[in-house]
Amino acid sequence: MPDATDTDGLTVGQVSTDLGVTVRALHHWDEIGLARPSLRTAAGYRLYTAGDLERLHRIVVYRELGLNLARIRVILDDSTTDVPGALRAQRAQVAERIDRLRQLSVGLDRMVDAHERGLLLSVEQQAAIFGPDWDPDRHAQARQRYGDTRQWRQYAERSAVRSPEDWQAVADSIAGLDRALVEAMDAGVTPGSPEANALVERHRELFTTSYFPLTRQMQVCLGRRFETDPAFAAHYDGIRAGLATWFRRSIDASARANGIDPDTATWR
Template identity: 80%
Template sequence: MPDTTDADGLTVGQVSTRLGVTVRALHHWDEIGLARPSLRTAAGYRLYTAGDLERLHRIVVYRELGLGLDRIQAVLDDPAADVPGALRAQRAQVAERIERLQQLGAGLDRMIDAHERGLLLTAEQQAEVFGARWNPDWPAQARRRYGDTAQWLQYAERSASRSPEEWQAVADAMAGLERALGDAMDAGVAPGSPEANRLVERHREVFASYFPLTRQMQVCLGRKFEADPGFAAHYDGIRPGLATWFRRIIDAGARAHGIDPDTATWQ
């Protein structure tokens, strides 16, 4: 409780200091009839009494508990007000808010982990989803290499909310695309043909599970698929020569949209 000793005749500034509330708040409470000073000086200035100060202290306590000003006025001025009931209702709201904040905290933890680790899956889950050839060190390597890019941030945001089952769906979609690429190459599908261009667009759609992929960025990926030993071994392991054929259909698809593959950049 506030010290109300010799409290009669306190100015709004003195009350503001004692209770730790702003002068503006005190003026507002005065205007709406929530807490009006009981005394006036000869010059007409309002002064607070010890009783006023006690009422103000209760207002501050109830406000800190989250009650709105209308509800506080009802609690203070209605003799029949169910004060314990009002406080229990407020406690229930606080409990709900705490639960929401805890959920938010858990979501933030996942987002932080996703930005730092990439995949929020155990090594065993990664092997189950992506296959025995998957290296669980790859996400950490990607983080070191691409962690300061906008695409890594987009990837992490998707990863933070993705379950193992959703990752399995992504892996299945990519595996289905790679089978279709191999079958198309075997069938003699020519770069620039409608079927090849559909596969190029399908690749962009599937890859968007990681981050949005522009056509220029796709051209850059196509180069990497052919030139990088790891990527080339992966695609050529599906079909000999698939890495080069895949790069060629990506380049042809880019040309159909006015993009010169020789000058395309990561943008």
């Protein structure tokens, strides 16, 4: 590299400022031989000539288009390179990234809505899936009451990725469990029996996959609400008189069999 005076070219700092490129990047490009300064002062400082700057400008342009340094080197140094073809390929990659980002944006919007609203279904969709007696304000009330809890966040994360068809599958599973509970009660199945315990476990697993992880202690607390909360009691007793109490007793009996005292169980 020829020696020169400071007036023969631009220093690394000057080029960094002019091109908006970091000094570190310029040093790296020099080290890998992508863009080396043609001159050096007697003191050893790098100096970039007009030709060097022209190459640097091209590197910056291609880098801003998203090409990696290896591809840029080929474009600049290999005269046989199909530059339009390389740029078309890069454009296709950019289009794919844009599409992924758009999908990500939609997903983020749904996640925000799910955390704020819970159920991402229209009133008409809710009625079609959960029945005409469904209260569309139920989730707004739940958000107000439980919105700061870990369970609401877990529920929202699941709700954000569910389609109406997914919710229909959840509703069908719950309806199937309700029918099984009625059949067991009508058949004289007693709380604490293997049959009743199996239904309690089925409920816990279904709730866990549909809403949020439900521990046995939490299930006991939920069972109390099935019997005492007017909305829950109306649901179960509306299916079969006395079902809310039978199901709560079955949950309590199952809890005892697993070492949990239902009288002291807490939401944890």
